[in-house]
Amino acid sequence: MMEFSELEAKVLALLREDEEFRYAVAGMLGLEEILRRLDRHGELLGELLRRMDRHESVLEEHARELVKLREDFNRMLSVIAQVREGQGELREGLVGLEGRVGSLERRFGSLEGAMVAGFGEVSKFAGLTFGEFVRKFLTAWFREAGEIPEGAELAKARIDGEEVDVFLEEPLIVGEVTAYAESAEEMVKLLRKAEVAKARYSREPRKILVALTARREAARELRRMAEEKGVELIIEKIVD
Numbered sequence: 001m002m003e004f005s006e007l008e009a010k011v012l013a014l015l016r017e018d019e020e021f022r023y024a025v026a027g028m029l030g031l032e033e034i035l036r037r038l039d040r041h042g043e044l045l046g047e048l049l050r051r052m053d054r055h056e057s058v059l060e061e062h063a064r065e066l067v068k069l070r071e072d073f074n075r076m077l078s079v080i081a082q083v084r085e086g087q088g089e090l091r092e093g094l095v096g097l098e099g100r101v102g103s104l105e106r107r108f109g110s111l112e113g114a115m116v117a118g119f120g121e122v123s124k125f126a127g128l129t130f131g132e133f134v135r136k137f138l139t140a141w142f143r144e145a146g147e148i149p150e151g152a153e154l155a156k157a158r159i160d161g162e163e164v165d166v167f168l169e170e171p172l173i174v175g176e177v178t179a180y181a182e183s184a185e186e187m188v189k190l191l192r193k194a195e196v197a198k199a200r201y202s203r204e205p206r207k208i209l210v211a212l213t214a215r216r217e218a219a220r221e222l223r224r225m226a227e228e229k230g231v232e233l234i235i236e237k238i239v240d
Helices: 003-015 019-119 129-144 185-201 214-228
Strands: 155-159 162-168 173-181 207-216 231-239
Touching: 129 155, 129 162, 129 207, 129 231, 155 185, 162 185, 173 185, 173 214, 185 207, 185 214, 185 231, 207 214, 214 231
Parallel strands: 173 207, 207 231
Antiparallel strands: 155 162, 162 173
């Protein structure tokens, strides 16, 4: 049996002396190295493909998120445009409303101020009841303000069974007069009579409530209801 050292010596001799053997061994060694490198490259390629798959999945998820964000952004722009348009309309409406409210407040305030000042002059109208004084005062005031025709005069009237303290058909005015308001009942009466007049003449009347004296709690409720129902409220004195 040939020893390893002898075999090694013989292989080395063949490599030196036998050209074909030398090329054969070299070819085998090169092929093995190539195969090893191919195996390593195959592993690297597999890892690279796996990473690409993961990145592709992440990219697809990002793409979906971007599409969703773009849709949300477009919806937000649409909402902003609608809000801006609504703000413009609201601003115009508020300007008009403020003008009307200001005019109404000036009218109510000036009428109430004049009426309260006029209460102090009641003694000059000897023989007149409080209701008669209010009708005469309001008639003169509205004529001067041009709110009723020159020849028109507020009067007491009965409309479909309801007695109205202050009335004018054109323009339609319905008023209630009381010397003392203990509760909001006088406002309730006025609103009921106003509805009767509205049904009779097919238009909304101007509503006026005049009280010489009112309890504090009643005055608060009367003012709340007046603001809510569009009633011109005039109270000369508030007591506890």
